Amino acid sequence: MACQSPILVALDYPSQAQALALAQQLDPSLCRLKVGKELFTRSGPQVVEALQAQGFEVFLDLKFHDIPNTTAMAVKAAAELGVWMVNVHCSGGLRMMAACREVLDQHNGTKPLLIGVTVLTSMEQSDLAGIGLDVAPQSQVLRLAGLAAEAGLDGLVCSAQEAPALKAAQPALQLVTPGIRPAGSAADDQRRILTPQQALAAGSDYLVIGRPITQAADPAAALREIVSSL
Numbered sequence: 001m002a003c004q005s006p007i008l009v010a011l012d013y014p015s016q017a018q019a020l021a022l023a024q025q026l027d028p029s030l031c032r033l034k035v036g037k038e039l040f041t042r043s044g045p046q047v048v049e050a051l052q053a054q055g056f057e058v059f060l061d062l063k064f065h066d067i068p069n070t071t072a073m074a075v076k077a078a079a080e081l082g083v084w085m086v087n088v089h090c091s092g093g094l095r096m097m098a099a100c101r102e103v104l105d106q107h108n109g110t111k112p113l114l115i116g117v118t119v120l121t122s123m124e125q126s127d128l129a130g131i132g133l134d135v136a137p138q139s140q141v142l143r144l145a146g147l148a149a150e151a152g153l154d155g156l157v158c159s160a161q162e163a164p165a166l167k168a169a170q171p172a173l174q175l176v177t178p179g180i181r182p183a184g185s186a187a188d189d190q191r192r193i194l195t196p197q198q199a200l201a202a203g204s205d206y207l208v209i210g211r212p213i214t215q216a217a218d219p220a221a222a223l224r225e226i227v228s229s230l
């Protein structure tokens, strides 16, 4: 049976052994798992296959950002790996996202959800100004969301702070929100944060949570506590 939980645990580890050891403590009915750049660069597709063999659906969070053909071929490779969700940067543009949609539409078998990264949750307005974007994060997120919808993407990575505006503007898009911090947790390098309960109330569909679970003394208990608080 498909997992009903909105929690995606970010497995940001430097080795497959550490990622699998954490996964063994977790219940696939309580969460899905996210494999990102650090773990994938060190361990490759086999870590995804090993997690799938443990019964987990996997979000491959490699945030592809390249010319349309290269990005679409990377998305195709992710689909062939059998991942549940894959993402690309919306700032790669409409043609890039449309090429990814097209390659997945032609894919035989189960298609991963295709998600567009808007503005990283580690960024605030001053960071956008630093890269030449003199806009509030929410304005840029809404702009990129319009492009993602036009390209036929399934959803967005954004902050839960933008969820109410996005659900009003683009109700068909599923919202995947990192920058989730239980009350009292350190923000770390995140800037646009909400608690798990606030994020769901705001309209998030999926909550990406890494360090508050993976660096807890008892990660399985930390996950159970968050799930039961929702």
Ligand SMILES: O=c1ccn([C@@H]2O[C@H](COP(=O)(O)O)[C@@H](O)[C@H]2O)c(=O)[nH]1
Binding pocket: 010, 012, 036, 117, 119, 120, 121, 122, 157, 158, 178, 179, 180, 188, 190, 208, 209, 210, 211, 212
């Ligand atoms: O905008 C984004 C996009 C992706 N992430 C990823 O989510 C997790 C968050 O981990 P925490 O330890 O809960 O901060 C991490 O893997 C990021 O690469 C994000 O934070 N923001």
